[in-house]
Amino acid sequence: MREISTDLLILGSGGAGLFAALHAHQASPDLDITVAVKGLLGKCGCTRMVQGGYNVALAAGDSIERHFMDTIEGGKWLPDQDLAWKLVTLAVERIHELENELGCFFDRNPDGTIHQKAFAGQTFDRTVHKGDLTGIEIINRLAEQVWARDIGRLEEHRAVELVKTASGDALAGVLMIDMRTGEYVFVKARAVLLATGGGPTMYKYHTPSGDKTCDGLAMALRAGLALRDMEMVQFHPTGLLAGTHTRMTGTVIEEGLRGAGGYLLDGNRERFMHKYDPKLERATRDIVSRSMYSEMRAGRTTPHGGLYISMGHLGAANVAKQFKGMVERCADSGFDLAGGLVEVVPTAHYMMGGVEFNLDCTTALPGLFTAGEDSGGVHGANRLGGNGVANSTVFGGVAGESMAAWLKAERGLREPDRAAIDAALERCERPLRSKGSAHGGIEPLREGLFDLMWDKVGIIRDAAPMAEAISALGQIDAELDAYSLIDHQRGFNLSWHDWMNLKNLVQVSRVIIEAALARKDSRGAHFRTDYPEAGPLETSAYTSVTMNADGALGIAMKPVKFTRVKPGQTLLEDAA
Secondary structure, three states, X not given: OEEEEEEEEEEOOOHHHHHHHHHHHHHOOOOOEEEEEOOOOOOOOOHHHOOOOEEOOOOOOOOHHHHHHHHHHHOOOOOOHHHHHHHHHHHHHHHHHHHHOOOOOOOEOOOOOEOEEOOOOOOOOOEEOOOOOHHHHHHHHHHHHXXXXXXXXXXXXXXXXXXXXXXXXXXXXXXXXXXXXXXXXXEEEEEEEEOOOOOOOOOOOEOOOOXXXXXXXXXXXXXXXXXXXXXXXXXXXXEEOOOOOOOOOOOEOOOHHHHOOXXXXXXXXXXXXXXXXXXXXXXXXXXXXXXXXXXXXXXXXXXXXXXXXXXXXXXXXXXHHHOHHHHHHHHHOOOOOOOOEEEEEEEEEEEOOEEEOOOOOEOOOOOEEEOHHHEEOOOOOOOOOOHHHHHHHHHHHHHHHHHHHHHOOOOOOOOEOHHHHHHHHHHHHHHHHOOOOEOOOOHHHHHHHHHHHHHHOXXXXXXXXXXXXXXXXXXXXXXXXXXXXXXXXOOOOHHXXXXXXXXXXXXXXXXXXXXXXXXXXXXXXXXXXXEOOOOOHHHOEEEEEEEOOOOOEEXXXXXXXXXXXXXXXXXXXXXX
């Protein structure tokens, strides 16, 4: 095993990780900063996949108070209000930084001001965008700036374990695998940022690519950190439904289509959202996804079992101009978005839950910071479209500054718990050393997890199916433990990494189910048929899940602190 050291190790190269690297470097140029990523810097991460845009209160008539209230009400009063306030206030600063310092060029109005489009769940058109490929613009500019600075990179390196000191009172570093060679690498670091992104790819239909497997959340759980709001898995209403033969199925058809006036149609080509919400297609994601799922369960589906989105009534030429990227994506799968019908299905998109963290991005483990989708508490029960990339860039910058300040206290490198490293190595080596029956592939286990989570812990939930899912998860986990790899070659051994991906997904799936069982009400992305009411907002509580050394989960319900506004109140009365 190779060992290296760095001052600051950043896990992940999305908006959170790259912003953190740049802000830490700006605050302390002498810091040795290393960005580690599963793929290639600038070519992977969830931020790059962002289509719609970035929510920020810029226009006349809008305000940070209005953005805040939309976020709190959209999150069904479960967000940490201080975190949400920091999001909406710093978003204004961050969007100007993206334009004026990093070189992003967002779409403009005829008068030269930044154009902001409509997104569902918002009372004002505040979504800044670059066509419908906003994430590519942001990541390209961020990556250029990271490449231009003396910032180290560990590309095609996956993190497998957060390793504490022998006393357990601080983080010492991270055990990694060089995916190109299969060599283990232990990275000693004075500070570590967890920014690997979420990736709810345990569901049959999912937005993120298959390499995004909740690695950070699984590592944090094993390190003893608390995860909050883990039952809150967001399903984007419009994932492309292109058939089982293509991985294009599940990829997002962006929210701006509904914001611009797109229609959702059932299999009979009739609109249906009027039956569920007066805001029709512009209702929040949780409501639209649940409405679509209800139509699907009633059998009013398309040939592939989904529904349709229709844009033709807005004019084919206008749609082709406004949503060029989406039109091209649909055309690649044989659909005419501009003038015809596109089959869609709700698709697992985002983890509202994550590691409990503080305003300065510190966690309960000294030396570990977190930002982006690995963190929990900003969005509550439902994330507004456009708030995700804002969350990553806002708190990524905060994390970079906080880590630089924290490291100025002359904190040195810490010695790791060697027994913990050995235990992590043993876990990773299990399929290479297993004497069980070799399998032709890991695909059946993955497909089993997909179906299990979609059918029993998906958009609409109930206690009995979720209890069945716990038992079935145990069986999948046991099969993974007995799994024996046919190919023991370590360099770019995708079956080995698929095995590790699935182990993390199973672990996080268990947390999702236990949190969902603990929440005996329905809020946002979490809807239970046996507890369909939201309950009193004034006594709102969030779920907090921890894991002990034996692997047992502990679940607590913690009261939400209404630090800025209480249910039934609003900040808009006092807004300028």
